[in-house]
Amino acid sequence: MKTAPAFKSLRRLALLVGGAVLAGGLGAPLAALAADNWPSRPVVIVSPYPPGGTNDTVARAVADRLQQIFGQPFVVENRPGASGIVGTTSVIRAAADGYTLLSANNGALIVQSVVKSPSPYDPARDLTAIAKFAEAPNFIGVSAALPVNNVAELIALAKRDPGKLNYGSSGSGSFGNFSGELFKVSTGIDIVHVPFRGSAAAVTDLAAGRIDAMFDPLVVPQAGGGKVKVLASLTHKRTAGQPDIPTVKEAGGPDFELKGWFGLFAPKGLPKEVLDKLAAASEKIAADPEVKALLTRAGLEPTLTGPAAFADLVGKDLVRYADIKQRAKIEHVE
Known part of the structure; x- marks a missing residue:
């Protein structure tokens, strides 16, 4: 017995509507459940530089403490190349589910996005800022x-x-x-x-x-x-690690500051539940005396900046570095 064309169309419409209801009705709760249960498996933290450098030191210190806090492996993967662009791009393209994070500095994110032509990414648009853990005085x-x-x-x-x-x-x-x-x-x-x-x-x-x-x-x-x-x-105030070294202004120059920083990021669209968990964990990490001592030994100044303020800093740094590039006539790098 042949099915009437009209019946086929109605059946197809019913299936489409049913699928949409299921997707709308169950998709959101399932995603929320996955975020609530995060982390339920190992998490990768990408360091876009070779092992052994300062960025790697920060990444491994953060990974170690996150593993202690959440009871799941947090594994640092070094993905060097193109001054940090290779590893950073791999995280930007990853799923925004909290299982791929980025430990990076303003060299890879701000400087490279400003000097490269075409710009490889926009960190303010393409990444979720989680926490800034340290600054590097120059x-x-x-x-x-x-x-x-x-x-x-x-x-x-x-x-x-x-x-x-x-x-x-x-x-x-x-x-x-x-x-x-x-x-x-x-x-x-x-x-x-x-x-x-x-x-x-x-x-x-x-x-x-x-x-x-x-x-x-x-x-x-x-x-x-x-x-x-x-x-x-190159700071407004003398650094804690080198208090005997004067600031530029104290030494007879203009009063300006240009510091490096190191922080944790995720792909854009990270669920709020996961971001909140990571932000709370970051506060514990920043308060850990052993972490503070480790960062200080690496020549850094431990300092915590949370998600909103860190995202604001990234946006402002992009504008500031673009302005420096224009004023100083720094050429684009292919």
């Missing part, structure tokens, strides 16, 4: 052979011979490059940028007297050898 270091002992003398020397002095960084478009260019436009001096392949190579040449200056945290441990002079911190 410092001005000069070769011991340079005849200056404070920022005022460095500025005066640079103004006497425009274009003669130089500074090194870990590469074009790096955090050190932005720091140096901001210093230049803030002081009205002309010093030449020398990009290296990594901060370690640059600070080696600084200690050897082959370059004149650097804007990098690595200059601090070099000062003990007598071949590098640390002139100031």
Whole structure:
């Protein structure tokens, strides 16, 4: 017996309506149940840099404490490449279910999104900010052979011979490059940028007297050898870890600040229930004396910023770094 076309159409419509009811009626409760039960399996925290660096140190400290708090494995996976872009992009493309997180810094997120052409992502749009755990103060270091002992003398020397002095960084478009260019436009001096392949190579040449200056945290441990002079911190206040080093303003320069930061993120669309759990856990982690000590030993300043304020910081940093790039005429990096 053949089914009438009209009956077939009605049956098809009924199936479609029924499916929509099931999807609307059960989909939301199931998603909410999954969020309530999070984490029910291992969680991956992506670090977009190789093992052993500062970002990796922060990621593993956070992962260890999250595992203790939630009783599920939190596994750090290093996915390096393209100055942090490879690992960051992998998290942006992951499901927003709380089982793939990102431990990253403003170098990978802010700087790379501003200097790359085309921009690989927009961290304010593509990621959910969970917590900022630490800041990394930056410092001005000069070769011991340079005849200056404070920022005022460095500025005066640079103004006497425009274009003669130089500074090194870990590469074009790096955090050190932005720091140096901001210093230049803030002081009205002309010093030449020398990009290296990594901060370690640059600070080696600084200690050897082959370059004149650097804007990098690595200059601090070099000062003990007598071949590098640390002139100031790029901060409004003296840092807790290096209280004897004056600020730029105290050393005779303009009052400005440019710090690195390290935080935890998730793909955009993370359920509120999961975000709330991670935010509460982040408060416990930030209050842990062992975590504070570990971050301090890594040259960082422990400080907690929650989801809303952290998201606001990311948005403001994007605007600020884009402004620095435009004012300093920092070129796009392909």
